[in-house]
Structure formats: structure tokens, C-alpha cells
Amino acid sequence: MNALTYPPHARTYRYDEIDREFLQERIAEFRGQVERRLKGELTEDEFKPLRLMNGLYLQLHAYMLRIAIPYGLLNSAQLRQLGRIARRWDRGFGHFTTRQNIQFNWTRLEDVPAMLEALAEVDMHAIQTSGNCIRNTTTDEYAGASPDEVVDPRVYAEILRQWSTLHPEFTWLPRKFKIAITGSPHDRVAAQVHDVGVLAKRNARGEVGFEVYAGGGLGRTPIIARKLRDWVPEAEFLAYMEAVLRVYNALGQRDNIYKARIKILVRDLGAEFTQMVEREYERMPRDKYRLDPEIVAAIGAHFAPPPFAALQDQPLPEDREFRAWAAASIRAHKQPGYASVTISLKPIGGIPGDASADQMEAVADLAERHSFGEIRVTHVQNLVLPHVRQEDLFTLWQGLRAAGLATPNIGLISDIIACPGMDYCALATARSIPIAQQISERFADLDRQHAIGECFINISGCINACGHHHVAHIGILGVDKRGEEVYQITLGGSATNDASIGELIGPAFSYDTIVDAVETLIATYVAHRTAGERFIDTYRRLGAAPFKEALYAPA
Amino acid sequence: MSTKAKARPATAPVVFTANRLRDGRVVWFGAEGIWQDRIAAVTPFAPEAAETGLAEAQQAERQQQVVGVYAVEVGPGPTPLKFRERLRVSGPSVAAEAA
Amino acid sequence: MPLLEDGRLRPDDWTSIEDEAPLPEGPAIVSLARLRAEADALAGRNAPLGVALSPETQPEEVAPFLDRLALVAVCLPKSKDGRAFTQIRALREHHGFTGEIRATGHVLPDQYAMLLRCGVTTVEVPESTDPATWTRSRDTIRIAYQAAQSADRPLSLLRRKLELA
Known part of the structure; x- marks a missing residue:
């Protein structure tokens, strides 16, 4: 083809x-x-x-x-x-x-x-994937498929993409600017740790509007965003975005790269930031920035539902191995008889998020056969086939297995986010990938992973936090200590609706002891958990004390 | 970046390193006065000659050959003292392909 | 230094005046502080007046004087410091300033089209500048996805065809 x-x-x-x-x-x-x-x-x-x-x-x-x-x-x-x-x-x-x-x-x-x-x-580019400008907007990988979706965020993500592309005023910002948008009440985009986070929703009349957050972020100063507005009407969406960016471009710090993100401005100004945005928004010639419903409709047409067949939900085949994969990888779809499938790019011992050219082609083929040719990339560094017929799931699984893409570990302890770290990145202060690989190998037994349950481990190789360690249940940050790689642990982070920043548990571990430390944390959790508790739940109930004691008490 | 070049005075022998402008590959510069692909091919400068060496190395930056010249302290081999620079010599420590 | 206007070089008739220096006969650019302090005396002069804004100045601060000003100069202290873009847009959009807006400092040819779209009139450029580099850069991208201050011709969706030349 x-x-x-x-x-x-x-x-x-x-x-x-x-x-x-x-x-x-x-x-x-x-x-x-x-x-x-x-x-x-x-x-x-x-x-x-x-x-x-x-x-x-x-x-x-x-x-x-x-x-x-x-x-x-x-x-x-x-x-x-x-x-x-x-x-x-x-x-x-x-x-x-x-x-x-x-x-x-x-x-x-x-x-x-x-x-x-x-x-x-193929209508792709690398525009604004770096630099102090508005970056690629991220959204829900289950957009258009998820049963809980209220508004299709892809439409507004595309509008944001066009609006931000080579924007004449906002291409030389104090620092990079990342927007995330979700159209579901369950935040799957970590909206509150973005420069701007947007929750698209509907009012009682069914009209679309946006709840807007600003000033969240990770990096060396992790901050949960401030809510600016409960409701921005659809027609005013871009006007409101302009207002936020105008205030930031005028007042964001320029002399210190570590204080240049909007989160610092919002933190320092507090409620005054919101007032400044509102003032700017009030005085703008808003007609000029009004989002025409015809434009929304025209862009929306690109994301119309694919021609789903009229099907019924059906039971999955009995095969044990298939069932294990299905339990981890399949997600309910809003269309009866369909499912969304997450493809793990986290084989045991592999590099999180890497895919070979052969695998890309294999996924492209499978997407054509089973998902209307559509693929999504997740912020957890996996892929999704959004619209798969339930009756095709077994065949799809066999195809994925043949390509080495059927590791049934989605949401489990080996589904690790890791930045490239010092193996590739010029800014990194320690390696991330080998730590991810070793943890994955330590917990290679998938029955054990299922027994441990949902647990997110994120690893960053420097304080810039590309590996999102702050919002992981177990976050690992690699730093340089007098020429040696050492790894700090934070616990209790979350990037969902109950967003929280993980807390530093204590002194750092060496390259050789960090995996043992993770094992100790898991053993402590398993020993203390009550029925149905995830790692994060146990941590929130008990606090850091038992984990700290297990890690640092003299043997 | 050029700021890296303003490091503290060298206390060990140094070679200079940078990325080649056209392809970004790591290159090394020693007393021979030629940029090399392999660190083994260059002779380190004595610590007291580091400053002169830097000036020579930076000429290539002005001639659009390399980017981001800075000094790397080395031991015998020459082998960089710092782990980061050893990674730049050897390449990533992880297999360069999906498992 | 020469000025770039409509893609062509032209000499600069304006003189930038230090705060303590006496005012010349011809067109003069002063600081905002001096403009505030000597507003009446400056208004009484029989020559065009301009003001140089520092990047941290909010355009509201100069708003009360704009009807007496023929020129506002903004500055990019480094090419990547883009506060001037917001100042320029605000001067045009919020304050309806119709005089010359001049970009000074470290401006790259690659920023020319965006400066024009925000509403700039002239760019102060180094002596040896080849204006062709600037016009090439200005004319390379002829499509934009958002409204601007210049006379864009609207197309479908968010897109407007540029008319900068």
C-alpha cells in the first residue's frame, strides 16, 4: 500500500x-x-x-x-x-x-x-515539538471510543493545533507551553500538571464549554494547576486561550530558565493571574477571535464515528494466555460489540516506548485489519487500537504476539514510563532506561504482576522530569552525586482526577540498590494492603512511615 | 554550547569534544590539531596546555565544523574520567533496538 | 543603523535621545520616563516625537501619550525574547495606535513575517544587512492559521492567506 x-x-x-x-x-x-x-x-x-x-x-x-x-x-x-x-x-x-x-x-x-x-x-511534521512555543496538544488516547466521553476532545485539539501553529505572537515565549485536553470526566491526560489543562464538558442545554486550568507542571518545581474558569463557552475558546498566553508572554520570567514556565507566574500571582486573564479577555475584540460554529463543525466532520457494524457484546474465548492478555489490554468501548486495545511497548527487559520499524509496520497492518486503520499513542508510551470488534480480539492477539507486542502488562508494575536518560539525552544526570529494564526483569513473572495489581512506576533521568516521576505511585529520579548516578524515590504521586505530587521518601539509592528498594516497597505494600487496595490507596491510608521504615531501618 | 567551555582550570590531561555540525556525531580533538571520530586517535593536552588547546578547538566552531566544544578530563587510553563522557565514547549502554 | 520597511532599506531620520541630553530639532525618540516627566514640554516641540519601550513595559503605561506620538520603538534584547510581539499587538489592537512601530535589538530575519503580522512597521537592522534575506524569509510561508493585525484575507476554517508584501 x-x-x-x-x-x-x-x-x-x-x-x-x-x-x-x-x-x-x-x-x-x-x-x-x-x-x-x-x-x-x-x-x-x-x-x-x-x-x-x-x-x-x-x-x-x-x-x-x-x-x-x-x-x-x-x-x-x-x-x-x-x-x-x-x-x-x-x-x-x-x-x-x-x-x-x-x-x-x-x-x-x-x-x-x-x-x-x-x-x-503523509501530512506529518515536526513543527513546534520543541522550543519556547506552544507544543503538541495532548489528549485522551480513547477519544471517540470511551463510554464516559462527554465531548470529543480531538476536535478542539485540532483547533488548538491550527491556532498554535506558527502563531505570530506566541512563538517566542519565555519557555515551552504544553496544553492537554480531555472530554471525559475521568482525566486521562494529567490536565492539572500542564501549562494549560482543559476539560471539555456540556451544560444542561448540551452546549460545549471548557473548564480551564493553568500553571500546572512537573520539572524541578512540581505544581498542581490553578482553575481559572469553570466555563468558557465554545465560541470563546480561542479568545480565552489568547488571553492566557498574552499575560504569560508579557509577564513570564525571561532571566531564569528555571522560573520561566507559566506555573511560576501563576504561583507568584495567585488570584491576580486569573484577574489579569479575565481583564485581557474582557477587553479583547472578541469577534475577531470567535470560534465560528461552522469551523467547529467542519473540523468535527474529520472525527465522525467510523462505520461501526451493529454488533452485540460477546464473551471472550477461553484460552488462558489470551484471557490474561485481554484482562490487561482490553478496555470497554461505547459501541456494543467493540473494544479498545492497548498495545504494550514495554516488553519485559525492553526499552519503554521503543518500537522497531517491523513492529510499526505490523501494528499498521493490524490496525487496517481490525481498527479502521487508526492508531493512538498514549502518554504512558504505549499504542492503542481504538475500535476493534470483540469477535476479532483473538486474531488480533495472535498477530500482536507474532510481532512481540502482546506483553499483558498494561497498568502493571512493568508498564513503566522512562525518559531516555543519560543513554541519549544531553541534559540527563543519570540513566533511566537500564533501571526500567531491571525493574521489569525483576518483576518479569506476570502472575506476580497481576497479584501486585495497578502500580505506576515512572523514571526520570534528571530534574526536568520528562519521565513524570512526580505523578507516579513510585517515582524514581536519577541524579548525579559527585560523579555517581544515584536514585531518589518519591511515593504517592498521581496524574488523574485526584492529582498529587509524590513525596520524597528519604536518601537516594545507588544504581545497584534501587531495584531492591522498589522490591522492598512492593513487599511492604503487599504486607499491609487490605482487599482491593492499590499501591496508591495503601500509601494514602498509611502514609510514608511503614515504607520508610522498610527501606531505611537497620537490618 | 560555548558556556561549557568556561569550565574550571583542568587538573588532569584533557581532550576536547563536540558534535560535528553536519551529522551531529561525537568528535574528539587532541594535540594533533585534527578532529577525530574516535577518542583513541587523539593525544591529550597536558592540563597547563588546556587553554591553548581550547582556543584551537574552538576555531572549528567558528568555521561551522563542530558545535559545543568543551574540555573532557581523561585518564590513560585516553578514557574520560566522567561516566557521561565515557557514554559518549561508547554509545548508549542499552541495546539500540526494541527487545 | 538602517531601517527595513516593506522589505527595503531606508535611512533612519529619527534620533534616540539620552534622558539628560538636550533635544534636537528633528524627530526624536525618548524614554518613557522622560516622556512622563516632560510631557508638556515635549508636546510643545515642533517635530515628531517617539518613545522607546523597554521589554518589561506594559503598553497601558504609554497609552495616555499615544495621541502625541508618531513612533513607538520596541526591543528584542535577545532574538528569543518575544515580549515585543505582545507589546506590538496590544498597541495596535487595544490602543489603536496607527503610527510607526519599530522593532529594535537582536531581530532575526526569520521573525520578520511574525513581527509584521503583529503590526510592526519597521525593523532596525545592522549596516551590512542584505534585505533579500529578510524578504525571502517574509515570503516563504504564505499561509497562516490565525487572525493577526495585518490585512489578512480570510480563507476557510482558521486559515488566512497572508498579504505582507
């Missing part, structure tokens, strides 16, 4: 001629910037923000290209093309990130314009 031939029913935003013309212009611009850099017309200091806004980092071993997967949505042709890019310009694999993007670790600067051309063939 040609990369340009899209699966007919995959509900990704379809580019028209003007979108494509725009991408070509953007590639031409970047090609020119690369040429000016190579000729010396741009210094590295001048070029750096320009390349970053095209997703290009200079990392430890090479350039790294981060490609935008808009709000985590892919069709099979796009995923297949990513596999092709991995083979042609990288080392045959790619790395899915917590921001629902993909990055390639072995990029050559000279190749980037050609890579961008290849992406443009």
Missing part, C-alpha cells in the same frame, strides 16, 4: 491543499535555515531556537528529531511511513514519548529536510 493511500475510515485530520502547501513552505523555510547555518550566516545560538521549533535537538550522540503526532492520533499509512523513516534515516527503530510524539535518535542535520519531506507525504 502506498504511503499516500489512507485507510478510508481512519479518523485523523485530513489535510487539504492549503495545509499541504503550508507544510511545503515550512520545509522550504527550514531547508533555507539549514543552508544558512552550514554557510555560517546563522550562528549556533541563532540557529538553535529555529531548529528546536522544527523538533531538532542536539543530543549526547547525535541530533534527535522529534516528530509531532498531533494529539497522539495516527493512521496506518502514517505509522508505516514512520517505520520507513526509521529504516532509512535512523537505526531501524523509533521512540514514542510521554507527549504522544515519536523521536528518532540518530538523525543527521543534512538529512532533516529530506526527512521532513517524507513526513509531509
Whole structure:
């Protein structure tokens, strides 16, 4: 199948001629910037923000290209093309990130314009995947499929994507700016730890509006966001976003990179921040920024339900191994007879979020056969096939197993988030991936993992917290202590509706003892839990004391 | 970045490192005055020669050959003293493909 | 330093005046502090007046004087410091300023189109500047997805075709 031939029913935003013309212009611009850099017309200091806004980092071993997967949505042709890019310009694999993007670790600067051309063939790009601008908006990986969904967040995520793309006023912000949007009362996007978090909802009349949070974030100063508004009417959505960004661009700190995120401004100004946003919003010529219902409808049409068959829910086959996979990987769908399937990119001992080109192609094939050609990337670094017929689940499982993608560990202790860490990242102070691999191997027995139950371990290789360690049940932060990698543990974090920042439990552990420490924490939890309690529940009930004692009491 | 170059005075022999502009690959610079792909191919500067070495190495930055020159203290081999720099020599410590 | 306007270089007729220095005959740019302190005397001059805003100045602060000003200069102390973009947009949109808005400081050609879309008139550029680099950069991307201060021609959805040249 040609990369340009899209699966007919995959509900990704379809580019028209003007979108494509725009991408070509953007590639031409970047090609020119690369040429000016190579000729010396741009210094590295001048070029750096320009390349970053095209997703290009200079990392430890090479350039790294981060490609935008808009709000985590892919069709099979796009995923297949990513596999092709991995083979042609990288080392045959790619790395899915917590921001629902993909990055390639072995990029050559000279190749980037050609890579961008290849992406443009499937209406993809790397625009604003880095830099001090509005980044890729993230959303719920079960959008359009989840039974609890009130508003389809993809429509507004796409509107945000268009609005934020090369925004003339907000491309040189104090610092990066990340927006997450969910359309379900159960927050699956960690809205409260984003620069702006949006909960789309409906009022009694069925009209769409937005609850808006600002100033959340992780990094070295983790903060839960402040609620700005309970209700922004749909038509005023972009006006309100403009107002938030205007206040931030004018007043966010510029002289200290560690205090430049909006969370610091919101924390320092408190209620005054909300008032400033409201004042700006009140005085704007709002007609100019009004979101036309026709635009919403036109973009919404891209995300219409695929042609579901009229089916009934049905029992799953008896096969024990299949049942174990199904228990971890299958999620209820709003359409009877269908299910959403999460594909684990966390094989035991593997690199969290990595997929080989072969695996990308295998998933693309399976998505075409079983999910209208649609794939989602999750912020936990897994993939989702959103719309699978229940009667196809067994066949799908066999296909995934053949591709090495059927590890039944979704939501379990080996479903670990890990940043690239010092193995790849120029900022990291310690390795993350090998710790994830060792924990995964230590708990390799899947019966044991099921017995332990839901437990989220997140690992960051530096204080910037790309591994989201603050919001994990067990968070691990690798830092450098006099030339040695050591690992701090935080407990009790959560990124859902009951968002909380994990607390540091005590002194750090060495590279060689951190896995034992995790084992001790789990043993303590298992010894203390009451029936049905998850790790986080036991921790919240008992507090840190028993865990601290188990970790640090003299033997 | 150029700020890294302003490190404290060297107390051990140093080589210089950077990423090559065109492809980003890690490169090394020693007393021979040539940027090399392999650290084994360069001869370290004595600590007292580090400053002169840096000036030579940074010329390549101005000529659009490399990016982000900085000094790396080394022991015999030469082998960097710091773990991070040893990782830059050896590549990622994890298998470079999905399991 | 020369100015870039409509993609062409032209000489600068304006003089920037230090706070303590005497005022010249011709067009003069003063600081906001001086503008405040000597508002009446400055209004009595028989030559155009401009003000230079520092990046931390909120445009409201200059609003009371705008009807007497022919020019407002904003500054990018570093190219990645984008506060000027919000100042420029606010001067046009909130305060209806129709005079010259000039971008000074470390401005990259790659920022030209966005500055124009926020409402800038002129950019102060170094002596050796090749204006072709700026016009190329301005003209590379002809499509935008959001409203701006310049005379964009609306297309379907969020998209507008640019008319910057």
C-alpha cells in the first residue's frame, strides 16, 4: 500500500491543499535555515531556537528529531511511513514519548529536510515539538471510543493545533507551553500538571464549554494547576486561550530558565493571574477571535464515528494466555460489540516506548485489519487500537504476539514510563532506561504482576522530569552525586482526577540498590494492603512511615 | 554550547569534544590539531596546555565544523574520567533496538 | 543603523535621545520616563516625537501619550525574547495606535513575517544587512492559521492567506 493511500475510515485530520502547501513552505523555510547555518550566516545560538521549533535537538550522540503526532492520533499509512523513516534515516527503530510524539535518535542535520519531506507525504511534521512555543496538544488516547466521553476532545485539539501553529505572537515565549485536553470526566491526560489543562464538558442545554486550568507542571518545581474558569463557552475558546498566553508572554520570567514556565507566574500571582486573564479577555475584540460554529463543525466532520457494524457484546474465548492478555489490554468501548486495545511497548527487559520499524509496520497492518486503520499513542508510551470488534480480539492477539507486542502488562508494575536518560539525552544526570529494564526483569513473572495489581512506576533521568516521576505511585529520579548516578524515590504521586505530587521518601539509592528498594516497597505494600487496595490507596491510608521504615531501618 | 567551555582550570590531561555540525556525531580533538571520530586517535593536552588547546578547538566552531566544544578530563587510553563522557565514547549502554 | 520597511532599506531620520541630553530639532525618540516627566514640554516641540519601550513595559503605561506620538520603538534584547510581539499587538489592537512601530535589538530575519503580522512597521537592522534575506524569509510561508493585525484575507476554517508584501 502506498504511503499516500489512507485507510478510508481512519479518523485523523485530513489535510487539504492549503495545509499541504503550508507544510511545503515550512520545509522550504527550514531547508533555507539549514543552508544558512552550514554557510555560517546563522550562528549556533541563532540557529538553535529555529531548529528546536522544527523538533531538532542536539543530543549526547547525535541530533534527535522529534516528530509531532498531533494529539497522539495516527493512521496506518502514517505509522508505516514512520517505520520507513526509521529504516532509512535512523537505526531501524523509533521512540514514542510521554507527549504522544515519536523521536528518532540518530538523525543527521543534512538529512532533516529530506526527512521532513517524507513526513509531509503523509501530512506529518515536526513543527513546534520543541522550543519556547506552544507544543503538541495532548489528549485522551480513547477519544471517540470511551463510554464516559462527554465531548470529543480531538476536535478542539485540532483547533488548538491550527491556532498554535506558527502563531505570530506566541512563538517566542519565555519557555515551552504544553496544553492537554480531555472530554471525559475521568482525566486521562494529567490536565492539572500542564501549562494549560482543559476539560471539555456540556451544560444542561448540551452546549460545549471548557473548564480551564493553568500553571500546572512537573520539572524541578512540581505544581498542581490553578482553575481559572469553570466555563468558557465554545465560541470563546480561542479568545480565552489568547488571553492566557498574552499575560504569560508579557509577564513570564525571561532571566531564569528555571522560573520561566507559566506555573511560576501563576504561583507568584495567585488570584491576580486569573484577574489579569479575565481583564485581557474582557477587553479583547472578541469577534475577531470567535470560534465560528461552522469551523467547529467542519473540523468535527474529520472525527465522525467510523462505520461501526451493529454488533452485540460477546464473551471472550477461553484460552488462558489470551484471557490474561485481554484482562490487561482490553478496555470497554461505547459501541456494543467493540473494544479498545492497548498495545504494550514495554516488553519485559525492553526499552519503554521503543518500537522497531517491523513492529510499526505490523501494528499498521493490524490496525487496517481490525481498527479502521487508526492508531493512538498514549502518554504512558504505549499504542492503542481504538475500535476493534470483540469477535476479532483473538486474531488480533495472535498477530500482536507474532510481532512481540502482546506483553499483558498494561497498568502493571512493568508498564513503566522512562525518559531516555543519560543513554541519549544531553541534559540527563543519570540513566533511566537500564533501571526500567531491571525493574521489569525483576518483576518479569506476570502472575506476580497481576497479584501486585495497578502500580505506576515512572523514571526520570534528571530534574526536568520528562519521565513524570512526580505523578507516579513510585517515582524514581536519577541524579548525579559527585560523579555517581544515584536514585531518589518519591511515593504517592498521581496524574488523574485526584492529582498529587509524590513525596520524597528519604536518601537516594545507588544504581545497584534501587531495584531492591522498589522490591522492598512492593513487599511492604503487599504486607499491609487490605482487599482491593492499590499501591496508591495503601500509601494514602498509611502514609510514608511503614515504607520508610522498610527501606531505611537497620537490618 | 560555548558556556561549557568556561569550565574550571583542568587538573588532569584533557581532550576536547563536540558534535560535528553536519551529522551531529561525537568528535574528539587532541594535540594533533585534527578532529577525530574516535577518542583513541587523539593525544591529550597536558592540563597547563588546556587553554591553548581550547582556543584551537574552538576555531572549528567558528568555521561551522563542530558545535559545543568543551574540555573532557581523561585518564590513560585516553578514557574520560566522567561516566557521561565515557557514554559518549561508547554509545548508549542499552541495546539500540526494541527487545 | 538602517531601517527595513516593506522589505527595503531606508535611512533612519529619527534620533534616540539620552534622558539628560538636550533635544534636537528633528524627530526624536525618548524614554518613557522622560516622556512622563516632560510631557508638556515635549508636546510643545515642533517635530515628531517617539518613545522607546523597554521589554518589561506594559503598553497601558504609554497609552495616555499615544495621541502625541508618531513612533513607538520596541526591543528584542535577545532574538528569543518575544515580549515585543505582545507589546506590538496590544498597541495596535487595544490602543489603536496607527503610527510607526519599530522593532529594535537582536531581530532575526526569520521573525520578520511574525513581527509584521503583529503590526510592526519597521525593523532596525545592522549596516551590512542584505534585505533579500529578510524578504525571502517574509515570503516563504504564505499561509497562516490565525487572525493577526495585518490585512489578512480570510480563507476557510482558521486559515488566512497572508498579504505582507
